[in-house]
Each structure stands twice: as C-alpha cells, then as structure tokens.
Amino acid sequence: MAVVTYLEAIRQGIWEEMERDSKVFCLGEDIGIYGGAFKITAGMLERFGEERIVDTPIAESAIVGAAIGASFAGMRPVAEMQFADFITCGFDQIVNFAAKTRYRWNAPAPLVVRAPSGGGIHGGPYHSQNPEAWFVKTPGLKVVEPATAYDAKGLMKSAIRDNDPVIFFEHKKLYRSVKGEVPEGDYTVPLGKARLHREGKHIAVITYGAMVHVATEAAEVLDREGVSLEILDMRTLLPIDEEAILASVRKCSRAIVLHEDTLTGGIGGEISARINEKAFEFLDAPVVRIAAPDTPVPFAPPLEAAFLPNAQKVIDKARWLAAY
C-alpha cells in the first residue's frame, strides 16, 4: 500500500468518486484553475473539465444553495468552503435548507460540504476555527472529521455516496503532517462509526481530528508512568457513535473528552452528558473536558499555543484523573 498524506487521501477519494460516477461534481472558490487553496482539487479541471470542476464567485451561500439545487436534479455535488471559517456565509443554506429538506417534504439533498478547519497554522481568527458544533446540533446533517489518511479517503467516499447532506471537516494541520497507508483500490469507511485508535486500560479519551494525534503523543508519555490511555477517534460527529463511546467508558471507568473547538457549547458537553446519563455507574471519576478556552483563535504564536489543547494539557488532566 502506498503511503500518502491526509490531503492526498482526500484528493484520491474525490477523484475516484468522480471517475466512478459522472453525477459527482465539485464547486467552490479557486478549485479549478488554481486547484484549490490547499490543492485538494489539483489536476481535476484538466481531467474532468469545467462543468464538473466549477470555479464559483466568492459566494458561499450560492455555492451551498447551488449544491442543494443540483442534488435535487440528481447530481452529487461536493462543495468546497475555502476555509471552514467562511461556512457561516452559507449557514442558512446548510442548516435551514439542506438539513431540513428530507424531513420537511421528503426531498433528499445528497451533497458534501468540505470545510478545511482547525488551528496551529498561524491563521488567526478567520482561518483557524473549528465550527463543527454548530452543525452537530442540526438534525438532518451528518458531520465528519477524519484524523488519518486512511479514514480521510474512506470517509470522503462514503460522504459522497451518502443520501444525506454531509459536512466534511478536514483539519488543515493534518493535510501534510499526517501520512498513512491508503489502499489504491476502492474502499469506504462507514459514516456514524467511531474507531478505536489506541487500546488502553485506565482512561478513555474520546476525541477526533487533530486531537487524536495530540492524545497519542500524551499516551506515549503516560505509558511510562503506568497510565494507559485508550483513544477513541469519533470520526463521525453526527450521528454520534454512542455505543462505541460507552463501551470505552465502561472499560476504563475514567473519561476525557478532548476537542480543539472551544469549551462552552462544544461537543464535549454533549458527550459528557451522555456518559453521565448512560454509564454513570461505571465511572470512578468525573468526566473531564479538555478544549480550547472560550476565546477567538488568536494570531501571535505564544497566544495560539496557549489556546490550542496540546499533549501537556492532556497529560496534566490525565494525571489528575488517574489519581482521583
């Protein structure tokens, strides 16, 4: 198997789906001639032509709206938000049009909205956000954020084939920093299923995206102290794979919910609540949330470093939790 980057895996996923199904097409800002701000769609214009790789005006609401309308007419659109931070400009189309159309009048909107998210790239307040929680509280959407190259490709294929609207967060920090073995042939990773990233005994860390790697770094340090972290990569944030989360919690009896998104109203609160409701008797300690503080994402390197959850923050909390 070839070792490819997370970015290349996403690119392959889209590319192969476009080869497989002529109904699949991409639209977004700078995705054609330029190949996308991150080069996800590089080479696609030449291969698939401008009717299937559509360079659009800077108009996120129109991009999402057009994707919805095309999906009604039998297409499978993949819409790119150049940065997840701009998804707010298409918010109404996503949460009011796409998310509710099946429920309201039985009109499915099979589309993917790709959203490069996350910090650690010195992007400042508008090129670093993690807006997934806004969408996780919207019934009718599916929300995905892969952590590995293998999952990135497999989840992208599933997202494109899915008959409901999928918001696909791609963590920018992982684009080129994460590599992994990816099969060349066709495979999919199912939506709605978490993945046990690392088996452990003492503390279940429930996380996703870039934080899977932060947790892994922490786990290696903690191993030497005799504290064994189990890491559950959620992969799909909506619908939540509650069974997988509860299974890890029942096994470890201690739990950390870790995300790069800010604390208040983040997914961590929802997961913590579900653990408390459904696995309370298995807990030996309170569920701990580790998240970014409730501030915008700052620009200056020391500020951004203080903002982002990191391995040391996980280690500190895990030590406290292990001793509880």
Place this chain on the structure above:
Amino acid sequence: MAAVKPIGPLLENGAAATADMEADLSLRPEEIARRGHYYMALQREVEDRIERKLYRQGKILGGVYVGRGQESICVGAGLVAAHDDWLYPCHRDLGLYLVRGVSPREIFAQYMGRVGGLTKGREGNMHMGDLSRRIVAIISAMAASVPVATGTAMALKFQRSRNIVFNIFGDGATSRGDWHEGINLAAVQKAPVVFICNNNMYAYSTPLDKQMACEHVVDRAPGYGIPGEIVDGNDIFAVYRAIKRAADYARAGRGPSLVECKTFRMTGHSAHDGGDYVPEHMWAEWASKDPIQRVERIMMDQGWATREELDAVHARIKREADEAIEWAEQSPYPDASTLTEGVYEGSL
C-alpha cells in the same frame, strides 16, 4: 449606467427576432385566457376558503399567506412551463402548484397539517414541494431559493436537458444576499433559469422605498449582465408573453433573465395582518385592476366566453373546493409516533 437589456432572441444586427423559437409550446391568446382564468379563479377560491373561512374557524393554525390580486403572475409562469420543467414558487404562488396538477385536496390538507397534504403534516401552508412533480418547497428565509434554483439549472445544463427552471420571489426578497449571490452565479454560469419578481410594493409592512433605492427591481439586471423586462403583472397575457420570452431565452442556452411583474398585494402580509399601513386609495385603485375580472372582460369582449359560462366556471370551482375541504378534513393528522421519521434516509 447600463440600460436594461430586453429579453429575447436578437439577430446578428442587434434587432429583436420576430420568430418564436418555441412556437410549438406557445398558447393561443384564447387558451391563455381560458386556462389562466380557471387557475386564477381556483387559486382565489382556495385561498379565500383558507384565509376567510378555515383560518377564522380555527381549522387552520399558523401562518396563511395568499396571492390575492396577483394570481396572474404565478399562473402565467405555470402556463409557460413545460410539464417537466422545474418550479421554484414563493409563498403567494399557489397557482403554480395548481397548474402543475397539485389538487385542492392536497392543498387544504397541507394547510390543516393532515397526512393527505403534500408534506404529510411535516410542514404548513405554502412550505410545500414535491420532487416527483418538480416543485421545490421554499424555506422561510426569502430568496434562499434563488441559488438553489440556480443549482438545479446548472445541473440541467450539465445534463444537456431541454428543461429549464422557473423561480418566483417577491420584491422584498431582492434585498437579501442570497438573491444577489444566486442571480450572479446563474448569470456567470448561463444557467437556464427564469427569475420572476412579483413586485407587489410591500414586504410585509415595509414599502418599496424602504427596500431599495432604485426605481425598479429590474434595474439591477444590467449589473449582473442579464436581460430583464417589466410587465403589468395583473395582465395575464403580458405576463405570459414576457415569461415565455424569458423561457425561450433560457431554453436556447442563453442564460437567465429577470421578469419584473408590477402588481399589488390585495391583502395584508398574512391572515393576521389587516394591512392598515397601506394607504386607503391603493386598495380601490388596485381592486379595479383585478387580474381575474380583467381577463373575464376580455374573454367576453372577444366572444371567448359568456357571463353565464364564466359563472359556471366559478360554480364548478366552488363545488371543487367544497369537496376538497371535506376530503381534507377526513384526512387524519400524522401519528405522533412518526415524529422522528425521515430526519435521515431510513431513520425511524
């Protein structure tokens, strides 16, 4: 400032072509009158029953928005559309549903929240659509349908379909960003969509001069590089002809255009709103331009129908409405156990 470019095929020398590019789809004036009259009168009757009877009787809850006095616009668009073209109506465009074949039964049941309604009680009033009939439901945010209609049109173009899209909205919708984003994208993509504005001079209670500083909605068309036209929206023939030209233009692969239909909303914004903010003289002025009475006068003048024949049409429509209301009231409410069905594919 660029002048508004008229819609319609132009010859090499820039003159308007006279040949009708889609003559086979054109209706004769008598047919426009006969069919237009029936559907406008049916819309009027169904909406009168909804707003003035069922709502006041408490049989319909929630919002009620009618198209009284401007039925000619949606009906005119409906008569132009081929049976398999895509329709994106707005909340005063019941006639478009009727022309496409949605029955008064389904509409009354929709308003009453019954399973016999188009959305089976999931949605109320004019928030209804049916993919099998290629009618797309609005959401409440005005103009949100504009980019969505554009996306359908882009897909039809990609599929080399001869079908096109009809998107209707009010003057108020043209203040929203979605309207501008959607029309701009359609223009750039030369998407086969006909944008139709029913300019009834009020957005809820807000008059036009507080919505926009230009005189006409169509003044914006040149800014997007598309042609446009203003028509008397209460004249079904004028509406039909303008939308037909716009449809031919789109079907010929020339892209979108904007038809602004000047009209007036002969009602408040919704059933709870008496429209007290409208100057008294406007009601009387526009009552005399009623599109149904107007077409009836023409039909009688032209010898296409007698008063008795027109009265018979109204009587038939009343019977249809009676029967449909009875049917809708027999239709059950959705069972509460179905609450979570249909959020996702296969979700129960």
